[in-house]
Amino acid sequence: MIAYLARRLVQSVLILLGVSIITFALLYLLPADPVRQIAGRSATPQTVENIRVQLGLDQPFLVQYWRYLTNLVTGDLGRSYIQRSEVSTLIAARLPASLLLMVGAIFFELLIGLTMGIVAAVKRGSAVDQTLMLGSFVGVSAPQFVIGLLLLYIFGVQLGWFPIGGYGTWRHLVLPSLTLGILGAGWYSRMMRSSMIDVLRQDYIRTARAKGLTRAAILLRHALPNAILPVIAMIGIDIGIFMGGIVVVESVFGWPGIGQLAWQAIQRVDIPIIMGVTLVSACAIVLGNLLADIVAPFIDPRIKLR
């Protein structure tokens, strides 16, 4: 276990190193010039050149990357070109809002997805099952910005139950997290359905039925706990999906998280922020996958860590 963890950690660090090189290279090679953005249209060539030297952007690629990397090791993500503050401070200020959004999304995707999956498995083959499975396909096929705008229109504008944007109370959290969670709900309902069907086929369920337990007792006490675990173990993998989704969802709802931070930075070619958010996202994805792999053998002892 220890050896496995150590190896996975080394791998993770290497992957993050790779992500940082590729992102840095992409941003270095792309045609947009950050200095022009900072200096503005009316700047003289001399000013532009001064800013370039000041930011160290006149240096060769490898020198720039090496400096970025050595700073990164000490936890320094650099300064924003435009906001003139530390990227790590900016990200730290926005991260709680995004984490809150993700927790809300996990709540909704499990609530909706697991319920749909359980009902579909119990009613397997019926019209209810088919409708629910069509619903799960709709969930994975709906663009998040359309879901967001639809929920905003129905529950925000027409019914007035929830605020149409912003941040603060639990009411603000409902619509954005529901929007972010619907995609996952689609996946979870399908996984839950097949996991439940697998469990319901097992001999011990037949035994439980044979000894005369009620249907409800069999489902809730015997089938559900075994069926639900492997599904919940997938939560780690969701983080990767969320990391893309927050850019869209946060921009639809004006949610002040790292998704919006990234989106604004991309529009202004604020490279240090783009680098920072990409690295934080990649960290979250790598950790999420690692988590999913580590919990797997605890849930199903047949799985061995290699």
Place this chain on the structure above:
Amino acid sequence: MTVPVAPEITSAPQVGRPRRGVWHRLIRRKLALIGLAIILITVLGAIFAPWLTPYDPNEQMFDGLTLEGAPLPPSAQFWLGTDLLGRDLATRILYGARTSLIIGIVANGAALIIGALVGITAGYFRGWIGSALMRFTDLMMAFPALLLAICLAAILQPSLWIVALVIALVNWVQTARIIFTETSSLAEREFIDAERTIGAGTPRILFRHILPHLVPSLIVWGTLGISTTVLLEATLSYLGIGVQPPTASWGNIIFENQTYFQAAPWLVFFPGAAILALALAFNLVGDALRDILDPTQRGKA
């Protein structure tokens, strides 16, 4: 004392035969049939757009706005209403189908080719090239795909083809992993060894024996991938960094009109429904194909 056991000769699995019934099995599934119908309608709408509508997609009509300059709701004259520039929404959605289908086919085709090349090379040749390719694939998995696509599209001054390229560069990873797994297990099978012993060259093995076995997976992931592609294009265009107006795309129709969204919600919901329907259709067909073509999944659903 051990009894020598005659080596079991596994014959090459039959290729082609199970595929004969695919079409028949596909159209017998209700959900797949719905999907096929939506795809057919979209393709016909995209091809015959100029004959199906009396309007031009970019024509800003004088009678297309109210006197106050607001978009018109759906009516007999403008079936789905007009947008904020007084253009017929139904016409723009019809022409937008062209954008979605072109990107769906081009970007997804490119992603499929890249993924297949990487997967086959890594799975068949192994060695340092194979492990380098797969490590690179792992690395790509750690990128938040949407964020990467947004970065690339925002900085590259997008056009239709750049958007397709960006989507292809982001979407090949899944295919590569699946094709890698399949190729490496195929490469170890005895019928491939047998081919090698009778002196078959690498190209012959790859094209005659490996590739045909990958066709079902490529069909399944190719179909499911179009759905992902359509959604990604819509999202990029919605953010204003995908297909650029005046070229109509379902995503950029919403991008252009969302300021009017509270007063004229049809401007968001009709194109939104079109995106959902097309993505759903390819998901339904792809999932049915997976059930039919993938023997490991058979009997599970």
